[in-house]
Amino acid sequence: MDKEFIKAFSEVIREEIARKNDVCLEGVGRFEFEHQKQFQKQYDSGRVVMMPPKDTITFIPENELGI
Amino acid sequence: MIIDKEQLISLLEEKSGLEREQVETQLSELINRIQKAAEENKAFEVEGFGTFSMEGGSLQFEPGDILETEINNKYAGMKPIELIGAFKEPESDKEIPEVDMTEPELGDVDTENKWAFDSDVTEGEQKEQEGETIESEPELDDEEPEPEKVTESEELEEDQKEAEEVFDAVFGTTGTEPEETETQKASEASEPAAEIEKEEPGDPIGTIIVAVVVVLVVGVGGWLVYDFGFSGTSSTEVPTTSPQTTETVDPADDNTQSEEQSGQDQEAVEPEQSSAVSTGEEDTGKQLATQQQDRYGLMGQPNQDIANGYTIVVHSLRDHQQADQNRQQLQEAGYRALISQAQVEGTTYYRVGIGQFETVSNAQKAIGDIPERYRDNNFIKRIQ
Incomplete structure (x- = not known):
């Protein structure tokens, strides 16, 4: 496999996910964009913190897509 | 929008500057390698992208640091903020009403059913039971205050004892007790000092x-x-x-x-x-x-x-x-x-x-x- 190709591959997926598009990789699964809202979290010590929002990439394997 | 294989190939073609055929073969090779690694339960890392691994029979993907930060760049550097003044109380207050809302309703329904059931089957027995409970209740009422009184009197006795001890300590009627109080005082004096320190x-x-x-x-x-x-x-x-x-x-x-x-x-x-x-x-x-x-x-x-x-x-x-x-x-x-x-x-x-x-x-x-x-x-x- 070409190094240039790997580079292009990761860049394409990164850009498409950043544009909130889902990328389907046939035979493997699907990459999806997911936004996590900010949320309150409480530690055992009683401290309450507000966790910041987050944008993440999630992967759904192909065998779970059909279900 | 979902990017399917066709779109992915054309995007890759554009990005890498390779021929379409090359892109297709490279992509299928990459997919093959991922599948092969998955079948052998091996992790497969795509450089600058992330790692595919098998966990619990399904393929998982863990994005690499660069990918993660790039996607999260909007919120990069944001850290959890402490909410001062929002300690355990607000959370428990929120939870308790929810429990209160559900529990009394269930409880009411249950007791109603029980009473209805009891009254249908054995009214006489129920009355007898009621009578018994009524008879027993006053006894309980009589008994209950007694321990309280006992404890109160005990407390009073204790107070008196303490007072006597203090009295003894102040006036030094016994040999050992003043020394004890002195050491206690000394330790008490040292503790606040330690706290201040x-x-x-x-x-x-x-x-x-x-x-x-x-x-x-x-x-x-x-x-x-x-x-x-x-x-x-x-x-x-x-x-x-x-x-x-x-x-x-x-x-x-x-x-x-x-x-x-x-x-x-x-x-x-x-x-x-x-x-x-x-x-x-x-x-x-x-x-x-x-x-x-x-x-x-x-x-x-x-x-x-x-x-x-x-x-x-x-x-x-x-x-x-x-x-x-x-x-x-x-x-x-x-x-x-x-x-x-x-x-x-x-x-x-x-x-x-x-x-x-x-x-x-x-x-x-x-x-x-x-x-x-x-x-x-x-x-x-x-x-x-």
Whole structure:
């Protein structure tokens, strides 16, 4: 496999996910964009913190897509 | 929108500059390798992207650091904020009403059913039971106060004993007890002293924290005043990151709100400080510029050849002129300043970045060297 190709591959997926598009990789699964809202979290010590929002990439394997 | 195989191939073709056939074979090879690794329960890492691994019979993907930060660049650098004054009570208050709402209803239904069931089947028995319980209840009522009285009297006795002991101790009727009380007093005296000693080092830390918070508020406040264009044009140049970051700072704690007022007073002083800082950094910037310039770095002239590095974005503005002004100021201060355009939901933002770095981690290290007012309000972005 070409190094240039790997580079292009990761860049394409990164850009498409950043544009909130889902990328389907046939035979493997699907990459999806997911936004996590900010949320309150409480530690055992009683401290309450507000966790910041987050944008993440999630992967759904192909065998779970059909279900 | 879902990017399917066809679209992916054409995008890859565009990006890599390879022939379509090559892209297709490369892509199928990559997919084959991932599948093969998955079948053998091996992890497969795609460099600069992430790792595929088998967990519990299904393929999992863990994004690499670069991918993660790039996708999360909007919120990069945001940390959990402590909500002071929201300790356990608010959470438990929220939970208890929910429980109360459900439990009484269930309880009512249950008791009604039981009574209805009992009355249908054995009314007489039930009455007898009621009678029995009524008979037994007064006994219980009589019995219950007694232990309380006992405890009260015991307490009184104890109090009396204590009083006697104190009396004895004061007047020294017994030989040993005064010594004991003295040692107790001594230990009591030493404990508060120890406590005071413990508290004293705490205070400087507290003042340091307060000082740090004041500095942060002044810095962010000054930056906001500067960027929201109180000095220049109106609120057209709202940076994309500022709403979120102000959210992080404002509710940080109660202190900041009270200190913001003092911070506003100090804002008049702040520009002088920053200008002083920038002139100091100008000198170092010039020194660095005169030295041999590296391909990547924070200082010097922007290297136009670099297309794949990373930069620290410190302004994101809709106004091109304002962005260019900011870029010039940073450039005069000796930093590599560059503007890149970005489309966010249909509007064009002009992002002013400083420095050119080969990797995200290099950029993160360099954040410590950028002007103080940007340190907590920036994000790392790929140079386009």
